Amino acid sequence: MVKATFESKEHCYGSRRLLGALRDEGVSIGRFKVRRLMKQQGLRPIWKRKFIHTTDSKHNLPVAENLLNRQFNPKAINQSWVADITYIRTRSGWVYLAAVMDLFSRKIVGWAMAPHMRAEMVTSAMQLAIARRQPEPGLIAHSDRGSQYAGAAYQSLLTRNGMRCSMSRKGNCWDNAVVERFFLNLKMERTWRKDYANHGEAIKDITDYIVRFYNEGRLHSTLGNMTPNQYERQAA
Known part of the structure; x- marks a missing residue:
């Protein structure tokens, strides 16, 4: 057993x-x-690798203040979302993942993948989250200072939906630590174990990880050893 x-x-x-x-x-x-x-029985969980944080904050676009301020445990869904980008190696080159997490349940509520890091990818991830969750105005949408998040397309999307933009302090990865931990888990538990032949293969497998394994099946000590979906159901 x-x-x-x-x-x-x-x-x-x-x-x-x-x-x-x-x-x-x-x-x-x-x-x-x-x-x-x-x-x-020789059952050893997968070991972690060193995590390297990267960000694209060298731009002259307006930067929002840090409204989230490391308040990582909101009292209800759709109060605070965090967003970030990571990259996954394939034999056909890098594929990039933009993810949006609801901090209340640690659930990934929006994501998008592409062979580039252009603004439309992060905008697509947030659009999916908005369509799925229908948040009330006032939600905090936190990210790093990357140009994709500071740019007009993403900022306009937040404004149209009554969302308050929050950004990490310069060079401070701890301000967005929870979603970065998700990326580490994704790599440790799935992508580092795979040799993806192409982007499509990686995208299919990462989607499976998010939907089937992480949101539905992965227990979190922060959530009282419940999965994100379980935690939201019991809070409803």
């Missing part, structure tokens, strides 16, 4: 998170036993 659950979670869970998954399945077991069985 321990091995089957470990494998169903794509070899990503350590003993603490695996314990939560087993208990969700109705298995009565303690953490020390889980740890012992994992050791006996």
